[in-house]
Amino acid sequence: MKASLDYILLIVGLMALVDYALAQQANLHTAPPLADDEAHFNSSLEAILVPRVVGSRGHQQVRNYLVNSLKSLGFQTEVDEFKERVPILGEVTFANVIGYINPQAQNYLALACHYDSKYFAEDPGFVGATDSAVPCAMLLNTAKTLNSYLAQQFRNRNDLGLMLIFFDGEEAFRDWSRTDSVYGSRHLARKYSQMPNPFATAQGRSSRHIDRIEVLVLLDLIGARNPKFASFFENTSGLHTSLVQIEQTLRASGQLEGNNKMFLNRPAGGFTDDDHRPFLEENVPVLHLIATPFPTQWHTPNDNAANLHWPSIRNFNRIFRNFVYQYMTRHSVPVDLRFRHK
Numbered sequence: 336m337k338a339s340l341d342y343i344l345l346i347v348g349l350m351a352l353v354d355y356a357l358a359q360q361a362n363l364h365t366a367p368p369l370a371d372d373e374a375h376f377n378s379s380l381e382a383i384l385v386p387r388v389v390g391s392r393g394h395q396q397v398r399n400y401l402v403n404s405l406k407s408l409g410f411q412t413e414v415d416e417f418k419e420r421v422p423i424l425g426e427v428t429f430a431n432v433i434g435y436i437n438p439q440a441q442n443y444l445a446l447a448c449h450y451d452s453k454y455f456a457e458d459p460g461f462v463g464a465t466d467s468a469v470p471c472a473m474l475l476n477t478a479k480t481l482n483s484y485l486a487q488q489f490r491n492r493n494d495l496g497l498m499l500i501f502f503d504g505e506e507a508f509r510d511w512s513r514t515d516s517v518y519g520s521r522h523l524a525r526k527y528s529q530m531p532n533p534f535a536t537a538q539g540r541s542s543r544h545i546d547r548i549e550v551l552v553l554l555d556l557i558g559a560r561n562p563k564f565a566s567f568f569e570n571t572s573g574l575h576t577s578l579v580q581i582e583q584t585l586r587a588s589g590q591l592e593g594n595n596k597m598f599l600n601r602p603a604g605g606f607t608d609d610d611h612r613p614f615l616e617e618n619v620p621v622l623h624l625i626a627t628p629f630p631t632q633w634h635t636p637n638d639n640a641a642n643l644h645w646p647s648i649r650n651f652n653r654i655f656r657n658f659v660y661q662y663m664t665r666h667s668v669p670v671d672l673r674f675r676h677k
């Protein structure tokens with residue numbers, strides 16, 4: 336019984352992948368409801384692009400900004416606050432910020448980034464533009480540009496909700512290790528795996544809130560010139576392929592700038608440790624959108640506004656917005672990309 340149900344869910348997942356692979360390219364565009372709003376992107380980035388080491392004033396300001404932005408975009412917000420002792424700084428207060436549209440839905444599409452900036456004793460002005468102010472501004476901008484759709488057709492759907500997750504404490508305080516890194520994501524994955532799923536009684540549904548996440552899409556290290564994104568996980572390669580196709584279609588219709596092809600139709604090979612690790616360990620499918628190789632300014636004082644590459648940022652925003660829109664408009668039944676259940 337269990338096995339055959341898994342099998343059915345797998346088939347549904349595969350059908351969804353095929354559907355993505357055979358994507359009709361019809362409604363891809365940058366016209367309403369998918370038009371750019373770069374003024375909004377810029378003001379979001381400006382608000383986030385400050386030193387925001389956990390426990391600092393900038394950190395508190397950005398945290399408040401994220402909550403207020405989510406509320407004004409119609410999201411129900413959750414702040415997952417906790418205290419923990421960390422190397423160098425001692426006890427600090429972390430806070431993951433989460434926004435939900437359709438919190439009552441059976442499943443969710445989760446989009447994530449981290450909003451803390453790395454602590455450097457010798458560089459208190461470090462702003463982490465690509466790491467990850469730009470990815471966080473991209474998530475807010477995706478919600479802003481899709482807002483009329485999210486507020487109308489998408490609103491009150493029961494099959495799918497949208498989660499935006501702004502993780503805190505991704506950065507190591509001393510040296511990256513399993514324990515000195517991804518503080519916020521470890522806390523949230525634990526919390527969501529212990530929270531019950533109200534749909535658990537329905538046949539075949541998991542008993543854990545965390546399993547309502549169909550896929551966690553994690554953005555990191557974006558905003559530098561000519562980024563390249565390959566596919567890290569087989570179970571989300573269909574979604575990665577749809578990004579490749581959306582980029583192709585937008586380029587063919589003259590809606591992208593320059594000629595860098597950022598989404599590569601190939602496996603990344605290897606694993607890059609990041610906020611997705613605790614979710615992956617709880618069996619959540621992950622689409623990891625991290626530029627590899629990393630931007631040359633990574634973890635240096637040059638990871639700032641002056642070294643951002645605007646055509647790449649605008650292109651990413653356009654492709655990503657179409658991807659999210661496609662996921663939502665094509666979704667009707669639960670998508671299960673898990674190879675096996677625990």
Ligand SMILES: *[C@@H]1O[C@H](CO)[C@@H](O)[C@H](O)[C@H]1NC(C)=O
Binds near residue numbers: 373374377645
């Ligand atoms: C956003 O900021 C970039 C970089 O400063 C600038 O080139 C662009 O014109 C700005 N866009 C808007 C709409 O203000």
Ligand SMILES: *[C@@H]1O[C@H](CO)[C@@H](O)[C@H](O)[C@H]1NC(C)=O
Binds near residue numbers: 567569615618675
């Ligand atoms: C997805 O596939 C990767 C291997 O590509 C595996 O490590 C991971 O556990 C899989 N996750 C799920 C949820 O199936």
Ligand SMILES: [Zn+2]
Binds near residue numbers: 506
């Ligand atoms: Zn970093």
